[in-house]
Amino acid sequence: MWKWIQTFASPKNFYQISQKIILWFLIPFIVLILIGLYWGLIVAPTDYQQGESYRIMFIHVPAAWMSMFVYLVLAISGGIGLIWRIKLAYVIAKVSAPIGAAFTFLALITGAVWGKPMWGTWWVWDARLTSELILLFLYLAYISLNNAFDNPKTASKASSVLAIMGLVNLPIIHYSVKWWNTLHQSASVSVNKVAIQDVDMLIALLLMGMAFKFLYGALMLMRARDEVLVIEQNSSWVKRVIMEHR
Amino acid sequence: MRKRQNRMLLVSLLVIGVSLASYLGLKAFNENLLYFLSPTDVAKGRAPKDKDFRLGGMIVKDSIEHDGIKVVFDVTDYANTFRVNYSGILPDLFKEGQGVITTGSLVDGVFMATEVLAKHDENYMPPEVADALEKAKNKQ
Numbered sequence: 545m546w547k548w549i550q551t552f553a554s555p556k557n558f559y560q561i562s563q564k565i566i567l568w569f570l571i572p573f574i575v576l577i578l579i580g581l582y583w584g585l586i587v588a589p590t591d592y593q594q595g596e597s598y599r600i601m602f603i604h605v606p607a608a609w610m611s612m613f614v615y616l617v618l619a620i621s622g623g624i625g626l627i628w629r630i631k632l633a634y635v636i637a638k639v640s641a642p643i644g645a646a647f648t649f650l651a652l653i654t655g656a657v658w659g660k661p662m663w664g665t666w667w668v669w670d671a672r673l674t675s676e677l678i679l680l681f682l683y684l685a686y687i688s689l690n691n692a693f694d695n696p697k698t699a700s701k702a703s704s705v706l707a708i709m710g711l712v713n714l715p716i717i718h719y720s721v722k723w724w725n726t727l728h729q730s731a732s733v734s735v736n737k738v739a740i741q742d743v744d745m746l747i748a749l750l751l752m753g754m755a756f757k758f759l760y761g762a763l764m765l766m767r768a769r770d771e772v773l774v775i776e777q778n779s780s781w782v783k784r785v786i787m788e789h790r
Numbered sequence: 791m792r793k794r795q796n797r798m799l800l801v802s803l804l805v806i807g808v809s810l811a812s813y814l815g816l817k818a819f820n821e822n823l824l825y826f827l828s829p830t831d832v833a834k835g836r837a838p839k840d841k842d843f844r845l846g847g848m849i850v851k852d853s854i855e856h857d858g859i860k861v862v863f864d865v866t867d868y869a870n871t872f873r874v875n876y877s878g879i880l881p882d883l884f885k886e887g888q889g890v891i892t893t894g895s896l897v898d899g900v901f902m903a904t905e906v907l908a909k910h911d912e913n914y915m916p917p918e919v920a921d922a923l924e925k926a927k928n929k930q
Contacts, residue, residue: 589916590916590917591914591915591916592915592916592917592919592920592921593883593910593920594883594910594914598914601914623801626797626800626801627794627797627798627801628794661881661882662881662882662883662908662910663881663883663907663908663909663910664879664880664881664882664884664905664906664907664908665907668825668907669825670825671823671825705804708801708804708805708808709804709808711805711808712805712808712809712812716812716816723823724820724823724824724825725824725825725826725827725828725846726825727825727826727891727907727909729909729910729911729912730911730912731912732912732913732914739911739912739913739914740913740914740915741913741914741915741919741923742914742915742916742919745914745915
């Protein structure tokens with residue numbers, strides 16, 4: 545088992561296999577986002593309170609889910625890198641950070657645009673909004689720290705420690721609406737409760753949620769392939785790959 | 791092998807340490823993290839006297855009285871109720887039975903608000919379903 549993981553996680557092997565896997569993420573993403581947008585913008589009915597404005601949820605909620613999911617990937621890969629010294633884990637963490645930051649930014653922006661007409665304000669410093677903003681800063685801190693060292697090994701280690709320290713923010717974001725009074729409402733979809741009382745609304749949201757997951761998978765693999773070539777630039781197999789593409 | 795276990799231990803300690811520190815930190819600042827106070831909190835005297843605070847709750851049915859851009863309404867958490875005085879633009883979702891968060895201060899038992907924000911819940915449904923639910927609730 546250990547041996548098998550080591551062979552699979554070797555940068556060379558990853559580079560060869562990932563090329564085919566990317567399509568398995570990219571094609572489902574395109575299919576799901578098209579059906580999801582159709583379902584969300586046309587099939588799903590108007591909301592009883594928010595009218596058509598609620599439809600921004602189909603971007604906002606998946607983006608917010610992904611902002612936390614990608615951070616989890618970042619911290620776990622960082623941990624795997626630190627403990628088992630697997631290069632590929634550091635690569636996955638490094639290339640995931642800007643994607644996660646983009647999802648977080650998207651969640652914050654769509655939330656602000658949604659908050660202005662519904663709540664009456666772009667932004668408030670309540671526990672949910674503030675902890676999500678801290679998540680964006682964690683991503684940015686991770687990216688900065690990773691670029692602050694000349695030695696890539698030191699950079700990976702230091703930034704992974706930071707990623708693991710930031711992990712504590714995820715339960716805080718998730719439970720912020722339960723632990724404290726916030727302007728932001730509680731979760732509409734959770735393990736034991738679904739407060740979306742319409743099947744089409746729910747289907748649209750889940751389709752978009754899945755689309756975003758596949759999008760992340762595709763983007764992460766594409767970026768990881770490039771990063772693998774950079775870190776392995778002195779090895780013979782990379783030189784061969786480059787020769788082939790000349 | 792032993793080195794790897796040591797590293798595993800260090801990573802676990804890092805997670806536990808940071809969690810503990812955050813727990814203590816959040817516990818210490820718990821009061822400050824509450825975005826608003828409920829009418830019961832205010833009735834119990836938890837509101838600051840010398841500065842503005844936020845009062846949140848439900849708008850009582852049939853309590854809204856408009857007079858130009860001035861508006862008066864009652865905010866309740868079903869245990870205590872406060873009268874709120876405000877003049878300015880109201881958010882779209884401001885209506886009876888809806889959640890609201892107001893910023894201001896208490897003057898002779900009346901809350902003088904300088905800002906009114908609407909708080910909606912996590913439920914989403916088409917109007918027909920909302921009507922049906924409302925009817926079922928009235929029957930009970």
